[in-house]
Amino acid sequence: MKKYAYLIILSLATIFTACKKDKIEHANDFEKSFKAWTTFKNTSGNTYSYIVVTSSWTGYSTETTLRVVNGQITGRSYIAKGIKGNPSSVYVVEEWSEDVNALNTHESGAALLTLDQVYDLAKNDLLLKRSNVETSFEAKNNGLISSAGYVENGCQDDCFRGISIKSISNL
Numbered sequence: 001m002k003k004y005a006y007l008i009i010l011s012l013a014t015i016f017t018a019c020k021k022d023k024i025e026h027a028n029d030f031e032k033s034f035k036a037w038t039t040f041k042n043t044s045g046n047t048y049s050y051i052v053v054t055s056s057w058t059g060y061s062t063e064t065t066l067r068v069v070n071g072q073i074t075g076r077s078y079i080a081k082g083i084k085g086n087p088s089s090v091y092v093v094e095e096w097s098e099d100v101n102a103l104n105t106h107e108s109g110a111a112l113l114t115l116d117q118v119y120d121l122a123k124n125d126l127l128l129k130r131s132n133v134e135t136s137f138e139a140k141n142n143g144l145i146s147s148a149g150y151v152e153n154g155c156q157d158d159c160f161r162g163i164s165i166k167s168i169s170n171l
Contacts, residue, residue, distance in 0.1 A: 024128055037146070044171075049068065050065070050168040064077070064079045
């Protein structure tokens with residue numbers, strides 16, 4: 001009888017484990033992109049740069065370029081642009097660069113995150129299943145992450161909470 005009890009418990013545990021729902025939205029796309037990231041990381045020696053972008057309906061936009069060498073952030077540069085009058089009148093609002101000795105000395109710009117940390121952030125926060133939000137994930141950088149985040153339902157302007165990556169390249 002004990003033998004059958006153990007088999008039933010084992011079977012139930014297997015069923016519940018197999019039926020466990022993913023905690024994140026877009027889990028399959030995320031996993032494919034994470035595998036692409038692992039391959040890129042290995043072939044690049046974990047040395048690369050990537051550009052985080054933001055934009056607003058007002059015409060304000062930013063680009064932060066992060067440089068990573070052997071898995072360590074070694075530099076960050078930033079440019080913010082705005083519009084005066086008509087949409088073709090773009091001007092630089094702020095611009096700066098930080099080297100390894102001056103990292104994080106500016107408040108503006110994307111956070112100092114390696115792509116390992118970006119993937120962790122996406123998996124453990126940005127892509128979590130939530131009620132009342134629309135979650136999105138894209139991998140348009142040769143299979144690597146290009147966007148991960150969410151927008152609360154009913155939000156009208158500048159509602160995206162997450163990260164948008166314009167490009168990722170070897171150094």
